[in-house]
Each structure stands twice: as structure tokens, then as C-alpha cells.
Amino acid sequence: MAPTSSMPPLERSRLRRLQTLGVMCGFAAGAWLGAAEAPTKLVRAGVSPVLISLLMVVGVFLARWSLPALARGTSQVYADAQRAPHLIVWAILAGCLWAVANTLTVFAIRDIGISIAFPLWNLNSLLGIFWGFIFFHELRDAGWWRWLGVLGGAVLMFVGALLLALASSMQAPGGHALHGVVAALAAGALWGTMYIPYRKAYLTGMNPLSFVAFFTVGELVMMTVLALESTGGPGLLWRELVTEKSVLFWLAAGGFIWVIGDLFQQYAAKYIGISRGIPLSNTNQLWGLMWGTLVFGELHGRSASLHVEVIGGSVIMSAGAAAIAFSAAPPEEHERWQAAAIRESTLYGTDIEFVRAGLEGRATESSTARTALDWAMLVIATLVFAVLGAIARAPMVDLNLPAALVLLGLIVVILALCGTALWQTTKFS
Amino acid sequence: MKTKQGDEKHWWAVMLRDPQWWVPLIVLVGGLMVLRWIR
Numbered sequence: 001m002a003p004t005s006s007m008p009p010l011e012r013s014r015l016r017r018l019q020t021l022g023v024m025c026g027f028a029a030g031a032w033l034g035a036a037e038a039p040t041k042l043v044r045a046g047v048s049p050v051l052i053s054l055l056m057v058v059g060v061f062l063a064r065w066s067l068p069a070l071a072r073g074t075s076q077v078y079a080d081a082q083r084a085p086h087l088i089v090w091a092i093l094a095g096c097l098w099a100v101a102n103t104l105t106v107f108a109i110r111d112i113g114i115s116i117a118f119p120l121w122n123l124n125s126l127l128g129i130f131w132g133f134i135f136f137h138e139l140r141d142a143g144w145w146r147w148l149g150v151l152g153g154a155v156l157m158f159v160g161a162l163l164l165a166l167a168s169s170m171q172a173p174g175g176h177a178l179h180g181v182v183a184a185l186a187a188g189a190l191w192g193t194m195y196i197p198y199r200k201a202y203l204t205g206m207n208p209l210s211f212v213a214f215f216t217v218g219e220l221v222m223m224t225v226l227a228l229e230s231t232g233g234p235g236l237l238w239r240e241l242v243t244e245k246s247v248l249f250w251l252a253a254g255g256f257i258w259v260i261g262d263l264f265q266q267y268a269a270k271y272i273g274i275s276r277g278i279p280l281s282n283t284n285q286l287w288g289l290m291w292g293t294l295v296f297g298e299l300h301g302r303s304a305s306l307h308v309e310v311i312g313g314s315v316i317m318s319a320g321a322a323a324i325a326f327s328a329a330p331p332e333e334h335e336r337w338q339a340a341a342i343r344e345s346t347l348y349g350t351d352i353e354f355v356r357a358g359l360e361g362r363a364t365e366s367s368t369a370r371t372a373l374d375w376a377m378l379v380i381a382t383l384v385f386a387v388l389g390a391i392a393r394a395p396m397v398d399l400n401l402p403a404a405l406v407l408l409g410l411i412v413v414i415l416a417l418c419g420t421a422l423w424q425t426t427k428f429s
Numbered sequence: 430m431k432t433k434q435g436d437e438k439h440w441w442a443v444m445l446r447d448p449q450w451w452v453p454l455i456v457l458v459g460g461l462m463v464l465r466w467i468r
Contacts, residue, residue, distance in 0.1 A: 085440055086440040086441075086443070086444050089444065090450075093453055093454065093457065094453070096457055097453060097456065097457050097460070100457065100460040100461055100464060101460065103464060104460065104463065104464060104467075107464075107467050107468070111467075131452075135449050176467070179466075179467040182463055182466075182467065183463060183464075183467050186459065186460050186463040186464075187460075189456055189459070189460070190456055190457070190460045193452060193453050193456040194453070196449060196452060196453050197453060200449060226464070230468070347443055347447065348440055348443055348444075349440075349443075
């Protein structure tokens, strides 16, 4: 079907429902992305930054091909790729951006400490708002009140992040301040820009589960190249992996949890855009802090003023997130998103009905059957996790198990609620 | 791939003319340069 130059406005009730869903996904992303830090805290210091990043990416890759493969199998990913083949390259590019940014953050923490590094790379929200406005007509015709909500909310979140990062700083900077600042800013620029491919894909109608499939390929390839270059070749990389075999499972588990958060982030970017979706998913810092303080006792025995700083930072950050959550896109702004989607359809010749269905959260595929390939991938991913688990050593870290179980229960409830809402409203499309 | 104007263009050719393609690519190259510099 040839693309047409018009698209009827989305029904108001449907738009409201999708916006609420997007906000829920943004908060769920924050919860799961924050929890992804927990398994990596079990790994003792001294493991190479590149190895940490590589193993997390392996976990991400395996996780994508486990449970989500049952939600949307390879045949549907293939069908999406046929409709918009250019988005495969975009997704791989986004994966490369993520891998480089993640590696930069490890170096930034090493050089300037997490207290300065975290707020610096969290500036990605502001960059996301900028790209969303420039390229995808986000916040156009939104009214000054919503502008204030989104921009003001992002600034509040930055201030809250700054306070939280200062409070949760547990390690002394290792020197090379300039290197650290540049690395953190570069990571923020890469992550902020990574959302251009995200948004482009969703304005074109691609399914987030399909996008993430190619995204993880980009991540894995880029991270493998970086790891090979860093260690000096396949032999040396393998030797390092064997030396650290007892911690590989925990790093891969971090990746597994991360990908669930990322999937929610993708749905948030799809339904509320990057200008609102990114700041909301940046609430991961609050969750990371909760895991750090409640489970790993990171602030135990610290001064009362520090606790005040933590509570103040959390309240400010939550207020910023709430301001953004209540600044949903009005119908006028959504029509501008549709105009941006029509541009994509016209430029790349993508079927307008596919684009429209994606924007409205309607499933387009007729068959949802799983193939033998899906089951084979599920078995392989499970086996790899089982093998890594079998050779893993129990961490020698003191942790508050009841608190860990409560937080774990909480994020599982969030997963169930958001997963159900996504299925009922969009059938994961 | 057929564009609205009816021209037959491969999506690669369309993508290379799309300014939105160059922004992430340039940022990626910049990020890799920073990584090389700090290591």
C-alpha cells in the first residue's frame, strides 16, 4: 500500500489510555533499571570495567531471547524487519551507542566517583527533550503549562539526582578528574542521542520487542569489539573470563534485569515520547539508592544530615517525575507526532497503515505462533544461565535478605501490573 | 523501496540523506574517540 499524506486524529479516550500506559511504563522502567544495579553490587571490586560491561550485555542478549521471545517470536520480528528494514540498522546503531556509553560510565565512576558522574550523565534527559522537540515534533502545540511540567520536572529531577548522588557517594575519586568529567558527559550525550533511533522506530510503527532484538545485537557486537581491544585478543579475554568465572552469573543476572527495564523504557518512549519517557525512567536512581541503602546497608552509621540529604533528594526527584507524569501530550501535540510519523512513512515508503497501527498501539500481525527456533533459543538462553549459575560462587557480601525480598516482590508486582496493562491495551504492540 | 513520489530508491540511499541518521552516527564516533582518549 502506498503511503498517504494524512492520518485521522486518534480518539481522545484511546490517547489518554496510551498516555497513562506510557507513564506506567516509564516508572516501571525506573524500578527495573534501578534493580539491575543490585546483582552487580555482589561482585567484588577489581573486576575489569570492560568485563563488567561485556557480561551485562551477554545477560541482556540472553534475556531478550528468553521470556520476551515467548511474548513475540522470531517470525513476528522477521515480519517487522520486512516492513521497515532500515530500522534494523537504526536499532543496531542504538545498541552500539548504549555499549559505548555504559563503558564510559564505568570509567567516569572510577575517575570522579559516582556522586559527580551520575548527575552528569543524567543530563541525557535534557538532550532527549531537545532531540524530541527538534526531530519528532514533541511538545509542539503542547501549551506552556506542559512545557513547564516537562522542562521544570526534568530540572527538578536533575537537582534531586545531584543530591542523591552526593549522598550515596561511597568511593573516593581515583584522580584524572578531567577524564572522568568528559567520560560522564560523553555517556550522557550518547544515551541522550540513543533515543533518536528509539523514537524513529516507534514513529514508524515498529514493535519494541522487535527493536530490542536488533538493539541487543548491536550492544553485543560493539561490546565484544571493545572487550577484545581492551584485553588484547580472544585468548586473553577468555583467560580473564575463566579467572572471573565465579562472578559471571551475577553480572549476567544484572543484564537480565536490565533488559526488562529497557523494554518498559522502549514502551514509554513509544507511547509518551522521549521527552517524557527518558526523565521518568531516570527514576532508576531512586530505586538504585533503595537497593543500596535498604539491602546493602550503604548509608548505615552515616550522619543524620546525610539522611536528610537522601530524603530531600528523593522528594525533589519524585516531584520532578510527578510533574512530567501529569504533563501528558494533548490531542494537538499528538497530531504533530502523527505529522512526524507521516514524514517517516513518506521518506522511507513504509506502509501508512503499519505506521498508524503502531502509533495507536494496535497489533497488526495475524499469527502469534511460536516456532521451533523460538523454543530452541529459549532452551539455549536458559542453559547458559544454568551453567553460569552452577559455576557461580555465593557472594561474600552482607545483605539484608528480607529487604531484598520485599523490593524484589515490589518490582515483580510492578512487572505484573504493567505487563497486564500493556497486554490488555496494546497486545505488546 | 518506493517513495511517495514514486521513485525507486534503496532504503540505504534514503537513510544516507536523512539528517537524523548522521546525528547518532557522529555522536557514536565521538564517544569512541573519548573512550580511546581516557583509556
